[in-house]
Amino acid sequence: DVLMTQTPVSLPVSLGGQVSISCRSSQSLVHSDGNTYLHWYLQKPGQSPQLLIYRVSNRFSGVPDRFSGSGSGTDFTLKISRVEPEDLGVYYCLQSTHFPYTFGAGTKLELK
């Protein structure tokens, strides 16, 4: 299985600040079709995960441009700028290049 190592586990932030979350995979996430299937989700307390970024850098419909994704191969980053209260929660990365799909363990974004 592809191991997804997500760091940090906890990320204190001030409102209006900027943060980055890292997700590293144990093998390349480049699919044989040339695409890289690495995605980012936010799970707010008591809610289902919601898709933020798909295929590394594509913002899902309705996601503010404060969220951006980057990376390639095995090293990926989610950046959040101008953090707002509704951004707090647990962030997960997911790889769907290889079966079984695997998630990172999560990063909890919380107020300082």
Next chain:
Amino acid sequence: QVTLKESGPGILQPSQTLSLTCTFSGFSLSTYGMGVGWIRQPSGKGLEWLANIWWDDDKYYNPSLKNRLTISKDTSNNQAFLKITNVDTADTATYYCARPNWFAYWGQGTLVTVSS
């Protein structure tokens, strides 16, 4: 508008078979490229992908569950199903269905508790 909703037994005993239903709208499993996946999350813990089923009846399973999983679909009624045999307390979790490839749409989840 794509929606998904899970339903399940709520509580069951160890060694029983867990049967889950995902009822969805806004897409069809008879359409090329469409699929439904199942993911679970124990309380306070992370996410675990379980299985996918696709429009062409192709199926993929997480081998960590060692042949305990069966995924199926009813295209006419816009439903997908997941069975997990021989459950134990480690299967206690919230179970979600979602639409792959990148799970843009999720159900609200259904809590399943395995307890004697």
